[in-house]
Amino acid sequence: MDKDVSAGSGITTVAGRLALGITLLAFGLGHTAVIDGVSAADAGSIAQYVGGVALFVAGLVALREGDSAGGTAFSVLGALWFTWAVSDSASGNEAGLFLLLFALVALSLTLAGGDQLGQGMYGLFFVALLLMAIASFVGNDGLVKVGGWFAVAAGAVAWYAATAALAHWPTAIPRRAAGRGVTATG
Secondary structure, eight states, rough: OOOOOOOSSSHHHHHHHHHHHHHHHOOOOOHHOOOOOOOOGGHHHHHHIIIIHHHHHHHHHHHTOOOHHHHHHHHHHHHHHHHHSSSSOOOHHHHHHHHHHHHHHHHHHHOOOOOOOHHHHHHHHHHHHHHHHHHHHOOOOHHHHHHHHHEEEEEEHHHHHHHHHTTTTTOOOOOTTTTTTOOOOO
């Protein structure tokens, strides 16, 4: 495997991805109801301080360091997490609209490019938010749980990306050149 750790190896990116990973894991696990007695409301303080404040600060530091992609992602996501954490319980349609707008941000971050782990993380997060938005509009608890699992997967990818940069683990999937490994027999 390729040991490409240049993408996301800066300490600000590592800190941002750890904060996002922790927040996504708490948010996702709270929505899956897989842990007895843990609900989405229990993720509120993590979302407010780790996902909101810490991620926003990491974004500002990244912007100051000249990392416009990481700075934009972390500061915008930090503001959204903080807003989600401090908002009062909204109706299904209000929550659905917020999640849908939040999903569009995740989609923009996915399409912006970057390293494979970052695109995977934001892509999974987009699916999670989209499913939860639809679930809020139609009142479907099953979709909320599925969205929660996508958020857990996104959190695991974020955690791996940060840990991989620190531990110098592989961060890129090796690619084969077109036509290599295939031989024609006649």
